[in-house]
């Protein structure tokens with residue numbers, strides 16, 4: 001997408017061959033800054049501290065991380081060590097394992113002297129595929145938005161609520177939940193987005209709001225608890241979120257708070273859609289609640305918040321009573337029964353095993 005008129009992906013190989021460049025997402029929303037990953041540890045660190053985040057981008061960064069590792073040492077041992085190091089960075093988004101499984105399997109068959117080159121090519125291919133996938137998700141999701149728009153008065157916007165950031169910053173480009181929004185907006189369908197702030201790390205307020213603003217999409221940031229109220233008053237036409245891991249039975253694991261939005265949507269008859277590339281489906285799992293590992297992050301993300309002071313300084317301040325315990329589960333599971341549909345690169349599917357396996361038979365076979 002464009003930033004101040006210039007086209008960007010979230011990750012790309014440096015022109016001088018020195019490494020890989022990312023947009024540092026810990027600096028948003030007040031600073032747009034790129035940074036270089038020069039070795040495997042830089043890539044692992046970037047995922048761990050969330051300079052890059054969002055399931056598809058975590059996978060793409062891991063693929064480049066392997067390439068950086070192969071540049072330093074292309075041996076078999078180094079390949080396995082690189083994959084293991086990267087796999088341990090964050091537990092929930094299955095795209096990480098998906099990308100590393102592909103890298104490990106392909107690269108082990110290639111002679112060490114050609115491995116680094118092949119690894120960079122593979123990572124670039126994963127990035128290109130991610131963009132094509134998200135564009136397909138966008139086209140399918142736009143059909144849903146178009147149908148709702150037909151029932152509106154001329155000029156009246158379709159109101160979409162989204163949680164966290166499943167935008168272009170969470171992918172290589174376009175985003176998953178945002179791709180239908182961007183495509184609808186670009187096609188002249190009036191869209192307005194309710195952006196959940198998404199405590200504790202504020203991916204909605206910091207990232208989604210930033211990218212929608214840069215693309216000129218009308219949006220309003222709301223506190224996480226506002227969604228139910230907005231739905232009760234008919235102010236939300238549909239919810240679209242992303243997912244970090246989806247089971248073969250259609251349970252969806254996404255940023256903490258997603259489940260509550262799905263409950264509110266069900267109670268108010270609001271369609272609740274989840275947009276995802278098939279790389280986010282874990283075909284080995286059936287029950288999301290008992291089987292998906294939920295990342296527990298530092299309590300300081302709950303007790304402290306970082307922002308811009310009036311005189312332009314970035315400061316972190318404490319917002320919880322000193323001495324109180326904090327807990328920070330980063331994701332929750334929305335059971336398939338609450339999901340209206342899964343917007344995938346192969347169309348909008350019902351959230352159940354039959355529909356998922358029918359749409360992605362080759363992936364199911366691979367995991368068997």
Ligand SMILES: CSC[C@@H](O)[C@@H](O)C(=O)COP(=O)(O)O
Pocket residue numbers: 053054055056093163164165166167170171175176177203241242243244254255330
């Ligand atoms: C297309 S991204 C889908 C999900 O990864 C996204 O909704 C999300 O929950 C991201 O969480 P984060 O902790 O910021 O990596």
